[in-house]
Amino acid sequence: MGQVVLEKAVENRKVVIRHMDKDDAEPMREYINKISKEQTYITFQGEELTIDDELEHVEDATKKINKGIYIKLLLFVDGKLAGISEVGLGVRTHSHVGGLGLSLDSSVRGMGLGRLFLETLLDVVKKELKGLRMIELSVFVNNEIAINLYKSCGFAEVARIPEKIFYKGNYVDEIIMILKV
Numbered sequence: 001m002g003q004v005v006l007e008k009a010v011e012n013r014k015v016v017i018r019h020m021d022k023d024d025a026e027p028m029r030e031y032i033n034k035i036s037k038e039q040t041y042i043t044f045q046g047e048e049l050t051i052d053d054e055l056e057h058v059e060d061a062t063k064k065i066n067k068g069i070y071i072k073l074l075l076f077v078d079g080k081l082a083g084i085s086e087v088g089l090g091v092r093t094h095s096h097v098g099g100l101g102l103s104l105d106s107s108v109r110g111m112g113l114g115r116l117f118l119e120t121l122l123d124v125v126k127k128e129l130k131g132l133r134m135i136e137l138s139v140f141v142n143n144e145i146a147i148n149l150y151k152s153c154g155f156a157e158v159a160r161i162p163e164k165i166f167y168k169g170n171y172v173d174e175i176i177m178i179l180k181v
Contacts, residue, residue, distance in 0.1 A: 005073060006120050011111055013078050017120050020065075020072040022058055027081040028074075029054035035103055064088060069095075071125050075104070075117050082108045083117050087125045087135060096133040098125060114149055122153065126181050134180050140165055141173035155179045 002019035009015065020028075033048050064070030075083030082105040087098040102121065104114055125132060137155065139146050151157075155177040163171035 002074070005124055006116075010077075010113065010116070013111075014076075015113065015116070016076040017073055017117060018076070020058070020061060020074055022062055024074060024081075025054045025058045026051060028058070028084065031081045031084065031105065035105065038106060040103070040106070061086075068128070068130060071121070071128055073117070073121050073124065075108075075113065077105075077108050077113070081105075083113065085117055085121045087121065087129065087132075089129055089132065096131050098129060098132050098135045100135050100137040102137075114146075115153070118149060118153055122179075122181075132181055134178055136176065136178050139175050139177065140167060141175055142167075147175065147177075150177050150179075153179070 002021035002024070004016060004018045006017040007015070029049050029051055032054070036048065061070060061072050065072065070086065070088040072084070072086040074081055075085070083103060085100070085102040087100050089095055090097045090099065100121075102114070102118060104117065122135070125135070135155075137150065139150065141147075141160070147157075156179070157175050157177050159176040161174045161176070164174040165172050
């Protein structure tokens, strides 16, 4: 099991945030496939990953973690994987910029776990990613809950790309936000 970063009770449920471990491939595959089917505000929109796909991802992520350029945290609620977050440093001229991704299972949304998860991730990456000066993310323009969360944690909108994302039969804008650290 990966190193535990935070353990606490939220609404009488046991919440654990920890680093990814190489044994997390199957729960991560199940999680991604579940939220992909929901067609939420993520890159995956109905596709299904195989265990080989996820094992390859975990192997690649582990290499980056070992190089000190990537952090991947998992959120468990009552022992079940309920969220994935990550920040990975860019390369060459972007090696000081971390790209952020975060998702939550629908069963735990609205409990304040998105904020807890994001704040925990930010604390960890500020301590562990050497050379990090900025965190960048992209968000669907119609994902108001996420936009408000990111703003409340200090992220600022710096760009909007019209109709970049094809989502549920429509083209929607992509918002780029940054946080200087």
